[in-house]
Amino acid sequence: MLKFNETNQMDSVNGALQLRGEIERIVDEIYSEGFDHIFYLGIGGTYASSMQAVTYITGKSALPVYVENAAEYLTTGNRKLTEQSVVIISSVTGSTEEMVRAVSQVKEVGARIVGFIDVKEAPLAQSVDYLISYPANEQIKFFMVADRFMFNNGDFPQYEQFYKELDGHLAKGLVEVEKAADSFGEQFAHEHKDDSMHYFVGAGNHWGAVYSYAMCYWEEQHWLRSKSIHSSELFHGTLEVIDRDTAVTVFVGEDEQRPLSERVAKFLPRICSRYTIIDTKDYELEGISPEFRGRISHLLLRAITQRIDAHLEKINCHPMEIRRYYRQLDY
Amino acid sequence: MLKFNETNQMDSVNGALQLRGEIERIVDEIYSEGFDHIFYLGIGGTYASSMQAVTYITGKSALPVYVENAAEYLTTGNRKLTEQSVVIISSVTGSTEEMVRAVSQVKEVGARIVGFIDVKEAPLAQSVDYLISYPANEQIKFFMVADRFMFNNGDFPQYEQFYKELDGHLAKGLVEVEKAADSFGEQFAHEHKDDSMHYFVGAGNHWGAVYSYAMCYWEEQHWLRSKSIHSSELFHGTLEVIDRDTAVTVFVGEDEQRPLSERVAKFLPRICSRYTIIDTKDYELEGISPEFRGRISHLLLRAITQRIDAHLEKINCHPMEIRRYYRQLDY
Incomplete structure (x- = not known):
């Protein structure tokens, strides 16, 4: 790999x-x-x-x-x-x-x-x-x-149990997610290597990661155009520029805002044929109780996008370290 | 007009x-x-x-x-x-x-x-x-x-004076801004009517308006692709996808975050030839004290973008009222 x-x-x-x-x-x-x-x-x-x-x-x-x-x-x-x-x-x-x-x-x-x-x-x-x-x-x-x-603050009584599970299983769980996502990542990278624009949609405690994936990975490290849009906000403007050939990826996590992304995932196939749904629920995480998954599903998304990045970098012959402008110029 | x-x-x-x-x-x-x-x-x-x-x-x-x-x-x-x-x-x-x-x-x-x-x-x-x-x-x-x-809360001792000025001059001031911006709006609309992507950059108390201009106007009402990016964040990713032919518009307001947008305005010409700088300071607002302008410069930006919208709608033969999906489908 x-x-x-x-x-x-x-x-x-x-x-x-x-x-x-x-x-x-x-x-x-x-x-x-x-x-x-x-x-x-x-x-x-x-x-x-x-x-x-x-x-x-x-x-x-x-x-x-x-x-x-x-x-x-x-x-x-x-x-x-x-x-x-x-x-x-x-x-x-x-x-x-x-x-x-x-x-x-x-x-x-x-x-x-x-x-x-x-x-x-x-x-x-x-x-x-x-x-x-x-x-x-x-x-x-x-x-x-x-x-x-x-x-x-008394807001997390299951704290000890949660970290006992993370200490025991998170590291292994995440590498297993990477392994499970690798062939998907390769296929996705091939499919989208030439995208003139890619929309990334997400919500909840992974919204920041989606924002960063579009900006700090696709734009900054792959030099590919992308826009992040919150699952809740997609329906209030951005949806109008999506058509059959628009590349759109929805990240569906497992925290409380999951329904917002599920709504997007359900709607997209009606108006778009180049959509991808990445749902962390499709990935096992052995040793982590179901009620805790929403707290860390953003880490699974990161593990999955790492597989996309690894392949995209190779396919596009574009080392992720290089920058066109950042720290190359004074501004 | x-x-x-x-x-x-x-x-x-x-x-x-x-x-x-x-x-x-x-x-x-x-x-x-x-x-x-x-x-x-x-x-x-x-x-x-x-x-x-x-x-x-x-x-x-x-x-x-x-x-x-x-x-x-x-x-x-x-x-x-x-x-x-x-x-x-x-x-x-x-x-x-x-x-x-x-x-x-x-x-x-x-x-x-x-x-x-x-x-x-x-x-x-x-x-x-x-x-x-x-x-x-x-x-x-x-x-x-x-x-x-x-x-x-004791945070606005000049409140009465401020509103006295707005009551007396804001309405007239804003229509005068529209008049002054009309030929610019027409030229901008001609220049950018076919953009495959347009980046809108801004900060401060007009950042929300820039976010909305990209999403609720260009995407939703003009069906043109656009991305809003905060002036502070542009330097942390998005800049890498900007090149000579990228359409980028920077909105420079007059509140405390003005320097963040000025930094973008100063940098852009080095890497891009299709940039536009819209600076509210270029527009008069008779009867409003200079120290109050930062509180309302977002309204000037709106007056200016209204001129772009009016021309873009006509040039592109795309009535701003129509929606492809919004409230046309259940989702």
């Missing part, structure tokens, strides 16, 4: 899950100190992950949690972000300009910052109050913070 | 501004009763306007205000929306399925609902606690509510 290393990938996920002790100490300390608001702050891909975490929390908890975009924060500001607030960020390089400046502004305000910064030596890593440095797995990290806040 | 009636349009805006007494009584009553959170709830175009209002408030006030999408609310729910909350909605027909159901759910929770419902007889109009029935001008209505909440 292309770009697939079962042992490494399992180690990566298991290592992320092992951050739990550290995350629990941090969140418990913050929770007991008290706070007025929680902000997931990001830009681009990390903004997308922030949207995922906040949607995840909203339906399950009354915690005062907001998504904030770093560049918007730098201009509009946010009067709700105070010295009593908690800000959660993630950065691979620790050098994204907007994040560096936003964190510096948050520090002036005096809010506590929990930072997942992969490069421990980056100045950004030095600026956060709580540093956790471990590569990749951004969604798992963000959701672990969310889960611990909700646990403390 | 096509689709332009100066007297009617001025009457429409002035009539909306005259709702202020009613809005003030409602908001003052709610403010004095107290509330835990304010939600702007919408779907499609009204969700877009909700985003505008919430961005507008965020930088100026610590009021606990959230955007909520009606379909997401119906599935994920929102544990922060309680009987102490205030929900603000707008609906032209009063019959949009998701709104009708979401309002019914909000009523069960017991939150107070302020509704701008154009059709007074619609069942939705009967369901709200405070009904204001006056056609069009959704942004003005939403922002008037926002302004009065901020006034009560």
Whole structure:
């Protein structure tokens, strides 16, 4: 299988899950100190992950949690972000300009910052109050913070059982999903390698991932045009430009917003012949209780799209690392 | 001028501004009763306007205000929306399925609902606690509510002066913008009538309007493909698919996020030859103080895009009223 290393990938996920002790100490300390608001702050891909975490929390908890975009924060500001607030960020390089400046502004305000910064030596890593440095797995990290806040808040009584199952089975489950999705990924990549436009539709706690898949993968890494549209919003405009030959992919997850994507999946075949439905329910996840799947189905979607990416990269002879403009020019 | 009636349009805006007494009584009553959170709830175009209002408030006030999408609310729910909350909605027909159901759910929770419902007889109009029935001008209505909440909250000391200027000059100012933009609109429509894809970029309190312009106007009413992208996010993915011949329009407003759009406007000419910059600063607005322009520059953008729409509709022989699927099919 292309770009697939079962042992490494399992180690990566298991290592992320092992951050739990550290995350629990941090969140418990913050929770007991008290706070007025929680902000997931990001830009681009990390903004997308922030949207995922906040949607995840909203339906399950009354915690005062907001998504904030770093560049918007730098201009509009946010009067709700105070010295009593908690800000959660993630950065691979620790050098994204907007994040560096936003964190510096948050520090002036005096809010506590929990930072997942992969490069421990980056100045950004030095600026956060709580540093956790471990590569990749951004969604798992963000959701672990969310889960611990909700646990403390009495919104997640099954917390221990949930993580017992993840610790035991998630890593293996995800590589098995990749294996099961590989031939689909190859076929999909062949079918859509030349798309002039591809619509990606999704909802719920994976909406951020769909937004990011269109923008940070197809546009940024494959240089293919794509548009993400929320399953609920598709019916309020975008549907009018869909016809027989329009490439549309609906991601159907398993959280509370599943019916919104099911509605799209049911409607599409009537107006379109180039649609694809990717439903995480079609994939096994051994050892994970059915009632927990909705909390992590976004990780399955990611495992599936990784198979598309691996094949698309090869078929299109377009290494995913190259950028036309990003960090190539000053702007 | 096509689709332009100066007297009617001025009457429409002035009539909306005259709702202020009613809005003030409602908001003052709610403010004095107290509330835990304010939600702007919408779907499609009204969700877009909700985003505008919430961005507008965020930088100026610590009021606990959230955007909520009606379909997401119906599935994920929102544990922060309680009987102490205030929900603000707008609906032209009063019959949009998701709104009708979401309002019914909000009523069960017991939150107070302020509704701008154009059709007074619609069942939705009967369901709200405070009904204001006056056609069009959704942004003005939403922002008037926002302004009065901020006034009560001590965040808008210039409130009276601001509205004195709007009452005296806004309606005339906006029709003058339309007149000034008409030849630009015609030229733009000719240039872009056959676009296979058009990127619309914007930020701040007009981001929602840009999102809606791409989705509710180009896609839904012109059946032309378009994608909206926030000025801050363009640099984190979408830029890679822009080249010499890509049609990109940047809307530059005058609120705090203006620098984010200016950055795009400055960068684009280096990588693209089919770009357009629409800057509200290029348009006069007699009688409105410079420091207030950022609060209403989104209305100028709307006045300008109305000129594009009028010409595009004629050139493409595509009446904006027709729908391929919306309300033509059950789904």
